[in-house]
Amino acid sequence: MDGIVIAGVASGVGKTVATLAVCRSLQRTGRVVQPAKAGPDFIDPSHHEAATWRASRTLDPWLEGESGMRRNYARGSGDVCVVEGMMGLYDGSTTSRPDVDEMDTSTAKVAESLSLPVVLVVDASAGMESVAATALGFREYAARAGLDLDVAGVLASRAHRGRHEDGVREALPDELTYFGRIPPREDLEIPERHLGLEMGDESPLSAEALDAAADGIRVEKLLDAAREPAWLTAAEEEDDASPRSDDVDDRPTVAVARDDAFRFVYAATRERLRERAEVVTFAPTAGDDLPDCDGVYLPGGYPELHAAELSDSPALSTLADRAADGLPVFGECGGLMALTESLTTVDGDTYEMAGVLPADVTMRERYQALDHVELRGRETALTCPEGRTLRGHEFHYSEADPATDARYAFDVIRGRGIDGERDGLMEYQTLGTYAHVHPESGAFDRFVDAVASATRRCRHI
Structure with missing residues (x-):
């Protein structure tokens, strides 16, 4: 599988639209x-x-480690992998701060680790020759930063055809390829809300708009630039040699919430759960009750936008009863919120939630946390043994107010967590945390192991 990275000079230059057009x-x-x-x-x-009608892969060295990130890339399939970068190409880099002891999480580092060329998206709405100067500076900065990075060329975002496009293309030096332009069209703008853009199934770009954007792409130039990483064969062989599933007769059943309130799930998480367990999905906001299961996973999402439906959902009542009986339950961010006593919206309306975890949650106008996180287990929980560390990511607008006697699963090494020092509320065999984790961390394997162990104990009673 050949690959290419679509990176921006900054946030807001149109990387997502450019990626979709490519x-x-x-x-x-x-x-x-x-x-x-x-x-x-x-x-x-x-x-x-x-x-594309295909699940997108998440590539992050902090969440997965470099080897895990490569494995995740290798598990994709197709002719060409198109990787959308985050923020600006070098944002998150530690190369200019050698005294800082932390991992480089920039798009540049991802591209270097995967050995993929970079197509640089530059907002050309108010420039021509300056676009070339910006791109040349980004290319030369790689060497200055000590990165083995190929900035192959430029994709001009919000550029008109004719003189505008010609000015950008003609100003580029020979070492930078002109990959085309994205036209400045209103139907190529994706609406925003808290947590970022609206979701793809809420505000998808129309086929007409995507075709108009694709018309400006020099696709043969892209195909010439894309390449297959040399390490890919070794990663595929390593992945093929790893165990894929447990004994079919001993696989537990894990219920996964999947609806408008619970929708933040990595593709690799779905894959790993299906490799280790029988997965059944349910939609609490649609009135589904909790299905028969041995464990429950509540992903993140937008419970604050569906608090009334969740409050009336039979699934939360059943979940509360079964959690009290020892059913293993793992909730991430939005899942944590749904497991607490109550959720108060920004409008001041308060709704009862499952009431499993001793805390009340209130939504705020501004985000309360946005960072990669690292947690250390205070005691053995569903996803992490005592003393071990777990890496993830947090991004939320809510604030939790736990009871004074609440039990915490983690100390925060990096990030905010629940109170700046601790994260992961525990009750019975239920864990709710603000951190989103990737299966490469081992967290979901440990969760499934805990579910399977609890299931075997129940069978012996």
């Missing part, structure tokens, strides 16, 4: 496109999936 242009040549996203993100990948 995917459409490749599809029109008959290629099967595998979308991917650098960094922790659930929203941009939803637009990838809406445009």
